[in-house]
Amino acid sequence: MAVKIRLQRHGSKKRPFYFIVVADARAPRDGKFIQKIGTYNPLAVPASIQLDRQKALEWLHKGAQPTDTVRRILSYKGVLYLKHLLRGVKLGLFDEAAAMVKFQKWHEEHEAAVQKRSDEHRKSQRARRSSYPPVRR
DSSP states (O other), rough: OEEEEEEEEEEEEEEEEEEEEEEETOOOOTTOOOOOOOOTTTTHHHHHHHHHHHHHHHHHHHHEEEEEHHHHHHHHHHHHHHHHHHHHHHHHHSOHHHHHHHHHHHHHHHHHHHHHHHHHHHHHHHHHHTTTTOOOO
């Protein structure tokens, strides 16, 4: 059975909200799924992603194939990097502690960059709002 990690659409018209699910490749987009591993809200800035990293990694090790969008989400959250590091541990290139140190370093840098982007967005929103003259009635 071919298993995919993909998005399942919820929300109303023009207001998408997605569940990240593991499903049989033959099942319809919003149909039956095996396990829900997270959520994705593209309307938030930056897009909010809640993901169970361990479950996603477990399914990737079992051979589940992520779709293109989910692959980008997994990469953004560091799951694919963690899989890469664990493959190095399995090959004997370094031990698991060193892999976790590398992952923690990457994670901290990534979170700082995301926070900076979010702050810049908030600043630009405030500047855009304050540049308009007040409306008097």
